[in-house]
Amino acid sequence: MSRCGAITSFHQQRRTTNLFDRCRRLKPLGLSAAILLQTSSPQQSDAQEQLLPGRLPREVRSALAPGLMARFVRTDHGQEQTDLRVTRMAALYVPSGSPATPFLKAGPFRAVLEGYLRMKLKGDYVFGATGKGRLTFTVNGQPVLVSATDDLSRCEPTQVALVRGYNHLRIEYESPATGDAQLRLHWSPPGSYAESVPPEALSHDSSDPQLRQALRLREGRRLVGEHRCLKCHTTGADPLALAGHMPELDADAPDLSRAGERLTAAWMARWILDPAALRTHVTMPAILTSLDSAAAAQQAVDMAVFLATLRSPGELSQSPEPADAALGEQGAALFETLGCVACHLVRPPEEDDLYDRTKLYSVDGKFRPGALAQFLLRPHAEYAWSRMPDFKLSQQEAAALAAYLREQGNTDVEPVAAELPGDVSRGRVAFGRWGCANCHNVGEQSDVEKLPLRKFGHDETGCLSDTEQARGAAPDHALTDDERAALRALIAEGDASLARSHPAEAAGRMITQLRCVACHRRDEQYSYLPEILLEESSLGLPPEIVPPLSWAGEKLQAPWMEKQLAGALPYRPRPWLKIRMPAFPHRAEHLAHGLAAQHGIHFETERPPELKSEMVEIGRQLSLKEGGFYCVQCHGLGSTPAEGAFDARGVNFSYVADRLRHEYYLRWMANPLQYEPATKMPKFSPDGATSPLGQVYDGDATRQFDALWQYLHSQRTDG
Secondary structure (H helix, E strand, O other): OOHHHHHHHHHHOOOOOOHHHHHHHOOOEOOOOOOOOOOOOOOOOHHHHHOOOOOOOHHHHHOEEEOEEEEEEEEEOOEEEEEEEEEOOOEEEEOOOOOOOOOOOOOOOEEEEEEEEEEOOOEEEEEEEEEEOEEEEEEOOEEEEEOOOOEHHHOOOEEEEEOOEEEEEEEEEEOOOOOOEEEEEEEEOOOOOOEEOOHHHEEEEOOOHHHHHHHHHHHHHHHHHHOOHHHOEEOOOOHHHOOOOOHHHHOOOOOOOOHHHHEOHHHHHHHHHOHHHOOOOOOOOEOOOOOOHHHHHHHHHHHHHHHHOOOOOOOOOOOOOOOOHHHHHHHHHHHHHOOHHHOEEOOOOOOOOOOOOEEOOOHHHHEOOOHHHHHHHOOOOOOOOOOOOEOOOOHHHHHHHHHHHHHHOOOOOOOOOOOOOOOHHHHHHHHHHOOHHHHOOOHHHOOOOOOOOEEOOOOOOOOOOOOHHHHOOOOEOOOOHHHHHHHHHHHHHOOHHHHOOOHHHHHHHHHHHOOHHHOOOEOOEOOOHHHHHHHHOOOOOOOOOOOOOOOHHHHEOHHHHHHHHHOOOOOOOOOOOOOOOOEOOOOHHHHHHHHHHHOOOOOOOOOOOOOOHHHHHHHHHHOOOOOOOOHHHOEOEOOEOOOOOOOOOEOOHHHHHHHEOHHHHHHHHHOHHHOOOOOOOOOOOOOOOEOOOOOOHHHEHHHHHHHHHHHHHHOOOOO
16 A cells, blocks of 8 residues: 555545544543553652653653654664654654655655643543554553554554643554655544644643753754854865755855855955854854954955955946835835745844844945845845845845835944055965865856865864964854854764654754745744744734644645745735745755654645546535535635635645645645634534535535545646
């Protein structure tokens, strides 16, 4: 059976009968009041034995963090290798030939996922699993699912009485000898289809010392990618030469081959001298800290005038941006409605900001005339891995935003040293001497000297030194003590993990780096854009509702998601929204694959259903007002708009088949409010088994939803 088939078969097992009838026939695993919660926390004590089921000691509760703790073990030449990480979901996906974690070699592995499932109310839930491998799943110390084969969908779904409060979960998993490793734990809440256990209900004891060390190593890996360490340092084996390496190692730095066309010399000199003085969240290090102030100023000015000579042949290509008050007002509106305000603030960098946004106060003094609008139009043209997203702006929109930012920002950049003339030749030499050419391309000046690579390690001098004196001529990355400790821990562990990657972990890093939760809710992290708009908006418009990311990995087809994130879709799924989903072309594949892997989902497009003309016609009728669900009230179909003239619009039906995965579609149809609390989509099955349309398939909701699914696939428009 295929992976898609295994997942689908679990739903099919439950279609012939009411959920509650099925549950009554299953052997329940009740919990008497005498059974105490069993935990793996090292903080267990005799006092815990006096706690009621569902309760945890205070010290354990205070250390709880989202997700489950996953311990991976792999045997290599008779020696066990162990690594730990946190998983959002009770799920795993490891493609064949890939490592389960960056700190283990590829190959068969064992894993234990452990933590707590917090219930607001006690209740009976049916648990099942899909995937490939061997599984033993226990709840509160009692076995629930034990697989006899590598096909996890053959585990008999089992009813469990969950207590109010904290229920201890332990998932022991063994990957198959060959092929993909896949695990997905499902439960069936009362009156609903089987679904993944919600991530916001899962937690783990974050005080585990081995887990803390593993997370420290991961912080070290993140810093190596963010600060481009391998541009100046070499490892034992070049990780970039190996397929599947940490994706951030491919990140470039801004291309300076046309710096003179885009950037002002005054800003470049100030930036070279002290980047953090001009902007927050910089990854560019301060490189002249070993010099006295006069010598540093001269070097900065020299390098700036050298960079100012780097231009394309001919005249400057930009036209001046008009100083137009009306255009600035349009830009101010766009700054809010597009969501720019979620990540940026036009204030001096030293001013506090509750939302830790990137300050753009010096942007007017940074860009030459016309260059700011050009940057907004193509933000990745000179810097492919820039965190700045591509909003696919029109020329008018880019000009309006540029006008607004220039009006609000600081026009003049304070000269580094007005009396110091710069020297191009000295600047060219300094650019190489300080290692700038190791990261930045300078076009025809590519023969600028590069610093020789040093061994990736730590001694008493260099980037990781605690004092300026010990750091010497090495760049100052403004690392905190914890960050230095993380990098030292990674160096001590070795560099092998840099040559490996796991999509779920890579996506987690990128979601944080790109501030996705600024606009989208994810698990228990709420978007702060609505709060920002309520506090700072000058338009007075209510915040728009954007889809949450909690279920994106199993809601959306991974190939479709990759196209959307890359900006390659020929349409906008929700064109009525003023806020706009931006593109991150060089991160799209990693994000899409990683989001799917976090939910235990493979990356391929689901196989479409075999269309049956009778079901397609029934599905069409179900979409109509008379005798149907009246889907066309909110959803358009191709060029035919929705019939309802109000703000409860839905995604065009011609796009649904390419976007949605079948299992999520079924759950959504049964209870949409469970997944998007702000949606206006009604609940079509009050009990998870029947619908009000008793004249179609005798009211069987699943058969009706499948007929509508067939109709949607008959109307698909490939994107």
